[in-house]
Amino acid sequence: MGRLAEGSPVGPLPGSGLCNWMLFNSYEFIVLFLPLTLAGFFLSSRLLGREPAIIWLVLASLFFYGWWNPIYLVLIVLSMMVNFALGTFLGMLVNRSLFRRRLVLSLGVLVNLGLLGYFKYANFFVENLNALADTDYNLGVIVLPLAISFFTFQQIAYLADAYQGVTSEYKFSHYALFVTFFPQLIAGPIVHHKEMLPQFMKDETLSPRWSNVAIGVTIFSIGLFKKAVLADGVAQYATPVFSRALIGEDLTFFEAWGGALSYTFQLYFDFSGYSDMAIGAARLFGIILPLNFFSPYKSTSIVEFWRRWHMTLSRFLRDYVYIPLGGSRYGSKRRYVNLMTTMLLGGLWHGAGWTFVAWGALHGFYLVINHAWNWFCHRIGFTHQRDTALWKAVAWVMTFVSVVVGWVFFRAESFDAALVILKGMAGVNGIALPNALAVRLGGAWAMLQSVGVDSYLGGGSVFIWTYLWVGLLGLLALIAPNTHQFMRDFNPTYDAYGSKPQDSVQPAARLSGRVLWRPSVGWMLGTAILSTLGFLALTSVSEFLYFQF
Numbered sequence: 001m002g003r004l005a006e007g008s009p010v011g012p013l014p015g016s017g018l019c020n021w022m023l024f025n026s027y028e029f030i031v032l033f034l035p036l037t038l039a040g041f042f043l044s045s046r047l048l049g050r051e052p053a054i055i056w057l058v059l060a061s062l063f064f065y066g067w068w069n070p071i072y073l074v075l076i077v078l079s080m081m082v083n084f085a086l087g088t089f090l091g092m093l094v095n096r097s098l099f100r101r102r103l104v105l106s107l108g109v110l111v112n113l114g115l116l117g118y119f120k121y122a123n124f125f126v127e128n129l130n131a132l133a134d135t136d137y138n139l140g141v142i143v144l145p146l147a148i149s150f151f152t153f154q155q156i157a158y159l160a161d162a163y164q165g166v167t168s169e170y171k172f173s174h175y176a177l178f179v180t181f182f183p184q185l186i187a188g189p190i191v192h193h194k195e196m197l198p199q200f201m202k203d204e205t206l207s208p209r210w211s212n213v214a215i216g217v218t219i220f221s222i223g224l225f226k227k228a229v230l231a232d233g234v235a236q237y238a239t240p241v242f243s244r245a246l247i248g249e250d251l252t253f254f255e256a257w258g259g260a261l262s263y264t265f266q267l268y269f270d271f272s273g274y275s276d277m278a279i280g281a282a283r284l285f286g287i288i289l290p291l292n293f294f295s296p297y298k299s300t301s302i303v304e305f306w307r308r309w310h311m312t313l314s315r316f317l318r319d320y321v322y323i324p325l326g327g328s329r330y331g332s333k334r335r336y337v338n339l340m341t342t343m344l345l346g347g348l349w350h351g352a353g354w355t356f357v358a359w360g361a362l363h364g365f366y367l368v369i370n371h372a373w374n375w376f377c378h379r380i381g382f383t384h385q386r387d388t389a390l391w392k393a394v395a396w397v398m399t400f401v402s403v404v405v406g407w408v409f410f411r412a413e414s415f416d417a418a419l420v421i422l423k424g425m426a427g428v429n430g431i432a433l434p435n436a437l438a439v440r441l442g443g444a445w446a447m448l449q450s451v452g453v454d455s456y457l458g459g460g461s462v463f464i465w466t467y468l469w470v471g472l473l474g475l476l477a478l479i480a481p482n483t484h485q486f487m488r489d490f491n492p493t494y495d496a497y498g499s500k501p502q503d504s505v506q507p508a509a510r511l512s513g514r515v516l517w518r519p520s521v522g523w524m525l526g527t528a529i530l531s532t533l534g535f536l537a538l539t540s541v542s543e544f545l546y547f548q549f
Helices: 027-047 050-066 072-092 098-133 148-163 172-180 193-200 210-246 253-284 311-325 332-350 354-380 389-411 415-425 435-441 443-450 460-479 506-514 521-536
Strands: 432-434 454-456
Touching: 027 050, 027 253, 050 072, 050 172, 072 098, 072 148, 072 172, 098 148, 148 172, 148 193, 148 311, 172 193, 210 253, 210 415, 210 460, 210 521, 253 389, 253 415, 253 432, 253 460, 311 332, 332 354, 354 389, 354 415, 389 415, 432 435, 432 460, 435 443, 435 454, 435 460
Parallel strands: 432 454
Antiparallel strands: none
């Protein structure tokens, strides 16, 4: 069963599609939209004041969203109007009838989830109903509006905060800015109203600061390089392997692992690059976005992985799904059920397909095992032994391999395609090397043949480049400090999760203390090089992978 990608039509529809998206990694965004929006914001704030500047930014953000498909401006504006009205009403009901407050909150959640459910899951539900009941229902073409998952979750969080009396907003323009602020509109970070609007209300935000420009341009340039050079560079070695799996072609050990690892690092640098570009673009306006990505492949457990990967989504799932379900308050069994439920919903949130459900279920299972293991180690007093270098190395390998296996389901277009990849990774179809590489191994090749390693003609350069890319990107992901670390003295982000993890990999921790960003000529030249390389790599349209979810 095919997957439903956010922003992509279920069927062909004129005027929709990737070419109409205004991507961060596009000439029109970098050369025109971003500088013009920035100039208009500061000029209007100086000449007309705060409110006109906010309205300008809202209109620019709506233009950014409408560039994809103008008809869906109606959807996002109506969604904002309904949620603003409900949030305002909830604010008026604070300290009043609990029943009425719950009723309004329930109504708001149902409206938001109903909208998301129709556009994202209606055809998925009908397809499965047809398969089970042998019926032939057809809802026709439903185009999934860009970013509906993100602005839906963000507005549900606002309603929940308004219900608790944490947040109230009585100006629609302010609320619209909170929802539509273009750096985080399409793929996050998922922010709270109380985190964003107070920053726009500060007087210093209305005037340009050279420090913000330097920090923002640096972070944006790093993100552009990650996306356009690194992620798109390794993508060419992931896509063909998953395409072969989709048609059922058998894959050998190194072919399957090469494709899976290539996608693993493509997704890593794609999402890390997007997060950096969003944070950098927001910083140009003096806005600090939450930390959303903290070197997740350095994790030595799945629990730690989810504290590092898409941190604002993890926060949302924790605060608005896991904890309301009961969290860990009702014993271990209930905790494990709540973990599985949360991750199943998290998987389904990423896409309307059974492969996403499987990915969520797999990570739910990982988390259950991880928490049960932690409980067991604590029970028998096996805690200090887990701090040794050998134990951490073993834990890292187990965590990384588990994550890679999960990404196979995340990327595969069908269950059958995922199983083809996994069978290859398990060596079911044998282990083989390109003949051109085998003959250069000399006597070692005879030893490899004796244990069943085979050879094949052609593909030598693809094999070598695949593993060169994987090796290089693996070293960068594991050893290099992340953006937050080497810019830590200049407050590049704030920790939204509430518990920013420490580095499990010691070389990375030591290096991050030595490589610290400064507003200097050297860093300016380095930023210029990265931005130039990223800009020159923009030879074709390449969407961010998380735009699909």
